[in-house]
Amino acid sequence: MVGPKRHFLPLLLLSLSILSIFFSYYHSSLPHSPPSPNPKFTLLPQNSDSNPNFTFIIKVLTFNRLDSVARCLRSLAAANYLTDEVHLHVYVDHFALGDAPSSSNIDQKLQESHRILEFVDEFEWKFGSKLVHYRTANVGLQAQWLEAWWPNSDNEFTFVVEDDLEVSPLYYKFLTSLIVNYYYNASNYRPYIYGASLQRPRFVPGKHGNKLQMNDTTRLFLYQLVGTWGQLLFPKPWKEFRVWYDNHKAKGIKPFLDGMVTTGWYKKMGEKIWTPWFIKFIHTRGYFNIYTNFLQERALSVSHRDAGVNYGKTAGPDSHILYESSLDSDFWDMQPLSDLKWYDFCFREIFPDTVVESFDELGSVLNSVQKHDTVIIVSLFGVSELAIRNLFCHFERLNIWHYVLVGPESDFVFDLARRGYPVIGTNQFLKSVGAYKLMSLQDSHAEMIKAYVLRKCLESRYNAWVVDGNMLPVSSDLFVESDPSYDFYIGKSSELFFASRSFAQKVDGDDFISKFATMGNSLLVKRQSISFGFIMTKLLEQKGVKVKSLNETSFVLKIDYSNVNQSLGDGKQMVFWSSDTASDLVQKRLQELGIWIVNDDLSCKAVVCHQS
Template identity: 45%
Template sequence: MTRKGIKNKSMATQKLLFFVGFLVMAAIFIYSYSQPKLQLSLPQKGNPNASQRTLLHSKPKIGRDVLSKNFRLVIKVLAYNRLESVSRCLESLAKADYDKDSVKLHIFVDHFGIEEQGKSAVPIDVDRLQAQWLEAWWPSSDDEFAFIVEDDMVLSPLFYIYLRALIATYYYNPENYSPMIYGASLQRPRFVGGKHGNKLKVDDHTRLFLYQMVGTWGQLLFPKPWKEFRLWYDMHKSKGIKPILQGMVTNGWYKRMREKIWTPWFIKFIHTRGYYNLYTNLLLERALSVSYRDAGVNYGKKVGPDSQLINSSDIPDINLWEMKPLKLINWYDFCFQKVLVHRLVKKLDELETVLSSVHEQKRVVLVSLFRIPDAIVRNLLCQFKKSSIRNYILLGEKTNLLEDLARRGHATIDADQLLDDMTRVGLVDQKFSKVPDFMEALVYAHIIKKSLLLNYSIWLTKANIIPTEAIFSSESYLKNDAILLETDQQLRTELLYLKSSEATIQLMSNVLVKLTEKTTSSVIGDLPEGEDIFGFQVRSAITRFNFRIKLIDASLMTHVGSYTSNSSSKTSSEPVAKVLFWPPNKDTDYVKERLTALDMWLIDDELSCTSIICHQS
């Protein structure tokens, strides 16, 4: 290194040391003067003026008494070379009310070089902002929380009391706790990450809601999800995997800024896990944390405050401390589409509520998941999302997959618990519920009959079938009482539609009678080779009833192995395939290979959709 280079490096080091030294001295002065419990190192004596900052009677009732005795919140300030910004930030932290709690403050100052004749004297790592976020915190326990503050932010005097109340309500209260919540943002919500998503708007009576998007201007992090993310990040980084999530605005950010920013990584993780963040709705562009959007990595020049800072809880038009039970709070995905979580039917009486939440013009699609691999199921759901098919209910055995799908907002039916309930109330004889084929047939019949009685028309399909056209909503089909496939003059029920009517209700009643009037061995003995019990009984009953049946030519149902991208061409003389199928026991790798060739394999190695697809509502 030349003497000039050594001199430049020395000057940069001196500048950095001066900035850090000034910052430490400023912080010590500010906190020694005005805040007894915000610690750089050791607790200090009380401040007689603390009560003047926030009225004690305005604090929420929930607080320290609900928290664990090991509860600890650490404030992490991420700073660079913006002395005015960080001074303003520290001053706002100093003025906050900590209610006699001991709160640790950690200040992270990124290194920076000096400019000489348009060139940087010391190289600057481009990923330092990302590294600041990722390296700032590793939870020491499940009772330690981090509040991340960038240096161009200002905090409300009430921010700590509010965060403490949130933690008490939605982390320590078991009735409101959900492992799906990774933290809370105090910034004003204003950004929808999914391209072509809905406008970010909630009603004026809502104070809190859950939204998948992370908020970097005042983000509270819960310990367990953050640990999970850091391990996930390290694993993906070591394998050279990029945080690409098609359909997200942040995907463009990553392509431009690469490893300067950390949010695309966290967003990809959130999408994979199905996690959510708490947000406030304080009206009139008000917030408990405000970014001044000073010039830096994200902004080329100073923009100014993004919101109006709340300095007092004495707000006549809202109750700042309102924190409703979790079951009353709305959830929104990256498209700001409302998500109805935990819709899991375990009793026949619960079916009506779920039907009403999914129907489209009183029509629903019942999807059988029996003996279908997880990857096939999740890929089908991505297909449904792409095709904007929303009126479906998933039916399967009690598995971790079914519970996870319900948690993520898919309407589901637990066949095992449903059958137990029907056995308990006398709808099903216990001797039939022990035979798997009978179990499926009975569950199908009871769900379909119940749906028809509630005036819902219903499709029955299986997860090894993918529609290539909108057959579930085609009016040319749905005017008929029933729709079935026809192969060699034989009726098949791989794709079945029943319109709600007296005739179809009578048909399902007949099926149930036939299922229960014989012994299991005699019913199974009557089956033709390769037939399933439910399909055989439906087809037998249909031949005894005289109502309009629409038969779909089975040539329109194409095996995935023989389907090509040209098969759907309208110029082809061949029949246009409306559904793809494969045997349920077909190897997953084979199905993946075929669907990949058709651009219809839409999940990644973690079984998450590779794209966020928004349909405005």
């Protein structure tokens, strides 16, 4: 197919020589100096022409509603397509045959289908090719969606509309502007954005989630939820979903996601609907959809909610069509992606690609995550990916968000940052502070990072917990200061370490780091432990500071090779295992305890919403 000609918004060109550069952006709402991310994504090949060539196909899904599909097609034909070539594909589902030959209304059903076919055949589409696909059997709404499109290339886009939709004359110009700005503009492109919905945002699928509210100045934002009332789909994520769907459907895996309203829909309607499948996929991958927000309940795509699969009887239009006469002055303003807000299924704002690469950037991240003047520093070194994912599922369940992550630079760690977990970019951070000159062995780098973060926490007057990822909180009460008479606590076996902000005035900046490094180096020479807690304890004892040793047996359950038939029991707030415990044993024990809450896709089994 020949790509359309574009007459607006020139494409930002990037040469192949800069494909490896990391892109720096961060959400503008964070205070102070924003951190620079390191998303580690691959750019799309950029077109040498300033006007990108791409194919745009409209997919209309219809069944037995002649008046609906007529209204839908007329609104599509009335849109402004500039001078572009746009293709129309209409998929007409067949009525269910069953015992149709003996049915008294078979002739009526045939007449309804044939009238739709006659209308579609005669409908004039002057903007490109028209294709009509009339099915020989009833396949239902799920197959209508899933079988409507397999992209021919990474430059083919589809806009899917069900037959009870009506679109604004402005919809196409808006979507092509969005494609140019957020798909072909490399500074705005992210492979984890799967498309754009033109429907008015109204629904939060996570149970007990936040109310969906936007301020009057927001025109575009990102939200995980797919929109079925006028959804633009990007080619790569759709292909990825189709393969994922095939794998799960063939193996009998259901799209259950606890805590989501859509799971109840699926249990009631089964394979009549497709959205629970896509929602489960999006949750697994951590992908996002672009949404519009216009005032006075206006939208570029409106559902009339006619009687059908989703509605027992007609409910009427959900919004008001947006016309040229009611445009706002900033309607065509496509903001940089870094200025847009991102929301998960609970409509909780997240901040993707937060990767701290310098000491100066650290302060703004600590300010943004701290809760009750407390920050948890979580070390991921030496912890399996499965255990880390399970840890974050528990953090979400317990409504624990006030943490920063310290871990080795890897695709996995950067994927955590992409999903909104604040990460410290270890190598770049250590280079920025000159830490490589202080510690003699590479094994000590993790401890140095923790020391720098602890120093910043105390300078910012925050309490700090330092924990390793080989632990699992089972109670949110774990990270609560329990004995104000001590500035520091240390766990003998769990490496749980606490520093009170009351010690802040005794932290002397670079001298604190230098003394920490000196102590660590001396322990290395003596071939002693260089764990963070041990180094800090020795350093504090040298300063004459008393450290309280925690009685972990009262609140920690330790997993090891000898323990079987364990139970959490009363008062247990944490499960812990040593770093040399095999990951398969850890998973087995956590499953026995009922606290392994990761599914086969390595994502949380549930979405847990906590209202802000």
